[in-house]
Amino acid sequence: MSASRTVRRIAATALAAGSVVAVVAMPASADSYHGHGHGRHQSYSNVVLGDIQYDSPGRDDWSNQSLNREWVEVTNTGRRAVNLRGWSLTDRSGNLFRFDDLRLAGRATVRVHTGCGNDTRRDVYQGSRDYIWSNYADKATLRDDRGRTVDTHSWGYRR
Numbered sequence: 001m002s003a004s005r006t007v008r009r010i011a012a013t014a015l016a017a018g019s020v021v022a023v024v025a026m027p028a029s030a031d032s033y034h035g036h037g038h039g040r041h042q043s044y045s046n047v048v049l050g051d052i053q054y055d056s057p058g059r060d061d062w063s064n065q066s067l068n069r070e071w072v073e074v075t076n077t078g079r080r081a082v083n084l085r086g087w088s089l090t091d092r093s094g095n096l097f098r099f100d101d102l103r104l105a106g107r108a109t110v111r112v113h114t115g116c117g118n119d120t121r122r123d124v125y126q127g128s129r130d131y132i133w134s135n136y137a138d139k140a141t142l143r144d145d146r147g148r149t150v151d152t153h154s155w156g157y158r159r
Contacts, residue, residue: 003034004020005045005157010075011058014055017123023138026057031154033107034129035066044078044150045082045144045150045151046077046078047070047074047077047078047084047087047142047144047150047151048075048077048106048142048150048151049072049074049075049140049151049153050072050073050074050109050141051070051072051073052071052073052133052140052155053069053070053071053072053073054071054134054135054155055116055133055153056069056070056114056131059110060131062129062130062131064115064116064117065115066115067113067114067115067116067128067131068113068115068116068117068125068133069129070113070114070115070132070133071111071112071113072089072111072133073109073110073112073141074089074104074109074110074142075108075109076105076106078107078109079106080103080104081103081106081108082103082107083101083102083103083104083106083144084099084102084103084104084110085099085100085101085102085142086099086113086144086145087142087145087150088139088143089138089141089142090141090143090144091132091133091134091138091139091141091152092134092137092138092139092142093132093134093138095128097112097126099124100117100119100143102121102124103121104121105121108121108122109122110122110123110124110133111123111124112124112125112126113126114128115127115129115130135157136156136157137154137155137157138154138155138156139152139153139155139156140152140153140154140156
């Protein structure tokens with residue numbers, strides 16, 4: 001084997017190891033799911049799950065402010081706008097949020113909060129008076145208006 005081929009293999013191995021270390025070092029409370037992590041469904045759509053804050057920062061006191069610190073981001077990675085009317089977001093327990101007439105611009109993100117609030121193009125609210133996303137293990141599933149799974153992500157011990 002040539003010296004240059006050996007050097008290339010060592011460099012590739014080092015890069016791969018660095019990627020694994022970077023993924024393991026991510027914080028548990030606000031995971032960023034921009035790659036295809038464990039439990040991730042291969043998406044046919046430009047609309048995917050983004051960051052997920054499943055553990056509301058601070059003490060869980062069931063206040064609306066605390067509930068709204070728990071959220072899931074839905075991102076349109078494409079250039080064209082997508083109307084999310086009829087799309088849904090669910091957890092492993094069956095809690096369901098269905099999007100109303102929301103036009104998600106290209107390369108834009110909407111944050112779906114657990115509590116109550118006034119919907120905008122960037123933030124929508126499920127209106128729940130209880131936490132939805134488990135701090136320990138859960139699965140977020142995004143479905144289109146035909147019920148087809150577009151993207152999923154799970155975390156915790158029951159992946």
